[in-house]
Amino acid sequence: MLINPDPVVVENSYVKNYDQLYKESIENPEAFWEKIANELFWYKNWDKVLDWQYPYARWFVGGQTNIVANALDRHMNTPVADKVAMIWVPQDDGGVVTYTYKQLNEQVSKFANGLKSLGVKKGDKVMIYMPRVPEQFIAMLGCLKIGAVHSVVYSGFSATALKTRITDAAAKVLVCTNAYPYGKKTVPSLENVKEALKDNKSIEYVIVVERVKTGPVSDSLPPVLGDQRQAEKIASAQSGGPSSSTPVFITWQNLISKQSVQCPTEVMQSTDPAFILYTSGTTGTPKGVVHSHGGYQVGIYATLKWVFDIKPDDIFWCTADAGWITGHSYILYSPLINGITTFIYEGTPTYPDIEIWWKLIDQYKITKFYTAPTAVRSLMKFGEEPLKKYKLDSLKILGSVGEPINPEAWLWFYKYVGHEKCPIMDTWWQTETGMHMITPVPSVPLKPGSAFKPFFGVDADVVDEKGNKVPPNTQGYLIVRKPWPSMLMDVYNNSKRYHETYFEKIPNVYFSGDSAKIDEDGYYWIVGRNDDVIKVSGHRLGSAELESAFVSHPKVAEAAVIGKPDEIKGESIKAFIILKQGVTGDDVLKEELKQLVRKEIGPIATPDAIDFVDKLPKTRSGKIMRRVLKAQELGQPVGDTSTLDD
Numbered sequence: 001m002l003i004n005p006d007p008v009v010v011e012n013s014y015v016k017n018y019d020q021l022y023k024e025s026i027e028n029p030e031a032f033w034e035k036i037a038n039e040l041f042w043y044k045n046w047d048k049v050l051d052w053q054y055p056y057a058r059w060f061v062g063g064q065t066n067i068v069a070n071a072l073d074r075h076m077n078t079p080v081a082d083k084v085a086m087i088w089v090p091q092d093d094g095g096v097v098t099y100t101y102k103q104l105n106e107q108v109s110k111f112a113n114g115l116k117s118l119g120v121k122k123g124d125k126v127m128i129y130m131p132r133v134p135e136q137f138i139a140m141l142g143c144l145k146i147g148a149v150h151s152v153v154y155s156g157f158s159a160t161a162l163k164t165r166i167t168d169a170a171a172k173v174l175v176c177t178n179a180y181p182y183g184k185k186t187v188p189s190l191e192n193v194k195e196a197l198k199d200n201k202s203i204e205y206v207i208v209v210e211r212v213k214t215g216p217v218s219d220s221l222p223p224v225l226g227d228q229r230q231a232e233k234i235a236s237a238q239s240g241g242p243s244s245s246t247p248v249f250i251t252w253q254n255l256i257s258k259q260s261v262q263c264p265t266e267v268m269q270s271t272d273p274a275f276i277l278y279t280s281g282t283t284g285t286p287k288g289v290v291h292s293h294g295g296y297q298v299g300i301y302a303t304l305k306w307v308f309d310i311k312p313d314d315i316f317w318c319t320a321d322a323g324w325i326t327g328h329s330y331i332l333y334s335p336l337i338n339g340i341t342t343f344i345y346e347g348t349p350t351y352p353d354i355e356i357w358w359k360l361i362d363q364y365k366i367t368k369f370y371t372a373p374t375a376v377r378s379l380m381k382f383g384e385e386p387l388k389k390y391k392l393d394s395l396k397i398l399g400s401v402g403e404p405i406n407p408e409a410w411l412w413f414y415k416y417v418g419h420e421k422c423p424i425m426d427t428w429w430q431t432e433t434g435m436h437m438i439t440p441v442p443s444v445p446l447k448p449g450s451a452f453k454p455f456f457g458v459d460a461d462v463v464d465e466k467g468n469k470v471p472p473n474t475q476g477y478l479i480v481r482k483p484w485p486s487m488l489m490d491v492y493n494n495s496k497r498y499h500e501t502y503f504e505k506i507p508n509v510y511f512s513g514d515s516a517k518i519d520e521d522g523y524y525w526i527v528g529r530n531d532d533v534i535k536v537s538g539h540r541l542g543s544a545e546l547e548s549a550f551v552s553h554p555k556v557a558e559a560a561v562i563g564k565p566d567e568i569k570g571e572s573i574k575a576f577i578i579l580k581q582g583v584t585g586d587d588v589l590k591e592e593l594k595q596l597v598r599k600e601i602g603p604i605a606t607p608d609a610i611d612f613v614d615k616l617p618k619t620r621s622g623k624i625m626r627r628v629l630k631a632q633e634l635g636q637p638v639g640d641t642s643t644l645d646d
């Protein structure tokens, strides 16, 4: 099925001829990216567009910039300064917050000065553990402004998950909320923070946003605010004195209240790290994916602009969370670099009711709407009636990200949300790629369920294990042959893992960990992960992390976890557990194990099913063959079992 673009969409489109531009971009990618980089601000121009010393790519080498210089500073002396940069709608009637670019810049400067007053310097790591509140975004920008490196941890992650990340990053400051509303519940997030900070060695300050003003949670702030010790500690940090391992808690309000609205933006090398974002991989603990200031901003700027045909009056709503890369690139940084209005809704798609998204689209005249297949599928189950009350006529382009979108969900989204006028940009990319990699642009004919073809300058392919291109419609490994500007710079603290994960499985190319097919027209069809990463509602979880949570239970001897297809969530988690000798498994134990995983990783990791088993399929060297378990569970052929033990 081929869906041709609406003539109005083509008319407004930056890219009218995909094939020609793609060809040009691939013949000379450096010239292509350099031209885009020239649309942005640089304190000093680069000496070299790309230094590619396999497997490390360094972009715009010698160039000096700062993402914040492009997201905020460069707009200050233009009409964009008075335009709305951010609209934030709280989940209950509690007052919408809007910032013009100028106001946002002032808030960011105040926070940046606040960080400086705590002794935070260029290169220091700042952890951000917050829900979708304006301060989350202000904190991110504030860090980058002074050259500090932020690491955002999704607010739904547990204390244990937070602790692992704080420890790996050796972060100096943590920014969090006291608590926050989530549907009908109030999440006491500061409790998690306190637990994560037990035996803490690096965090000196905890900055607390009081998202919930009243009640027991806000009273539970440690009683050091404003006291003598805090003053002494700040004075000591400012004079470079010693710091203790007991963090000082300070409220956001206290920190910023007396700070100046002016703060110089730190001049960064293009190749300096901007942020670390932890993501799950095949093995072990999450990997700290490192992104740069220079290359990253060029990649995200260009992709948003062309994929969503960004125009100055756009109101862009990306429904993701800044705990994930989608939120970094397309809620915050790229919309601001492009000088448009970014819209943020604090709540979930079904709170206070299942019409809230459609209501907000009409009320705020959202023009571009970017969401996840899981959300589409979960709203689709309520049928079309709830949508019929809304015009949805401000919408021009829709987007999908995070997991494959099945054709039924695609068509429903197209028909009932986009009224057959808005093309759907199914964007394939990853935390590591930083930007859209396989994606349509609005002017091309679409096939529901296909992510179209590579973005300009992206040399992608589908190959076999030796790196040879596979024939059309054959499943293979999705790889990228040449670097792109917002490619990850490294895995923090673990270059070995960077090499092994991305560049050693198939020599000379970037290995994405996904399988895909390319059809006879060159359209890509993403099949899913080919490693042990599970995508639950688009959230990325590693089997190994889940298994280690299970085996931390005293009654569990071994665990293996697989992802099973799920109609709404894409995948759901199923665990196979071997209990220790003498222990019998029952429903009570199953519930205990579910709760344990929630506590160790977070509610998104809650297993859907648990089976107690006597044996797990393993290789002769003792590795669990999850692939075999999955095939057995789904009643599919188990494939090659030559390495299977007995």
Ligand code: PRX
Pocket: 279, 324, 325, 326, 400, 401, 402, 403, 404, 405, 426, 427, 428, 429, 430, 431, 432, 451, 512, 513, 514, 526, 528, 529, 535, 538, 539, 540
């Ligand atoms: O399996 C692919 C899937 O999400 C993975 C990356 O997850 P993460 O790093 O959390 O980033 C998600 C947001 C960019 C990929 O390896 N994925 C992402 N987008 C799509 C997708 N699968 C199919 N279609 C997509 N559009």
